[in-house]
Amino acid sequence: DAGVIQSPRHEVTEMGQEVTLRCKPISGHNSLFWYRQTMMRGLELLIYFNNNVPIDDSGMPEDRFSAKMPNASFSTLKIQPSEPRDSAVYFCASSLTEHNEQFFGPGTRLTVL
């Protein structure tokens, strides 16, 4: 049974470049969550979707960040332009409903030089 799939696993880019992170949730799960983890701030929710609709994007740091979920099996998190302070591990998680336990992907480690 495949879990949450994220790509790429590692991304190194230069300041100002566009970065796109991808996520495939567990089949049958209706809610999808994007988190960011840093040593300083821990694990923070950026945005979540329910049935492909964004419900809460209050954690998105600024307009440089955007997320989409065009269908039930795919979501993207885009940063444009990227900055060094965006360096972190970005996790995608999915759950059966928005209230249930969430299952996390392996994460994308982003380094912005």
Added chain:
Amino acid sequence: EDQVTQSPEALRLQEGESSSLNCSYTVSGLRGLFWYRQDPGKGPEFLFTLYSAGEEKEKERLKATLTKKESFLHITAPKPEDSATYLCAFNTGTASKLTFGTGTRLQVTL
């Protein structure tokens, strides 16, 4: 403001030395209290959900309990493979998102 506080920040145990991790919470309208395990370089792995005071759940050497103010993760006779960071999180009736604590780094040595 709703929040959780985990203690200790770090814990070093010898193999077989049982202990407990604490997650204190101040939450209005708690819906669920969640425990996760995170290994270095990996995503958090779901362990337990607790919904009401007095509830307990067990899995192998781990047992999670919940009171009205805190949750404990009891580790009985730990092994080196139990070494990880343990995170607690909560959601509420009005906010489905999980809010995580900062975690307890557990190291179990031979």
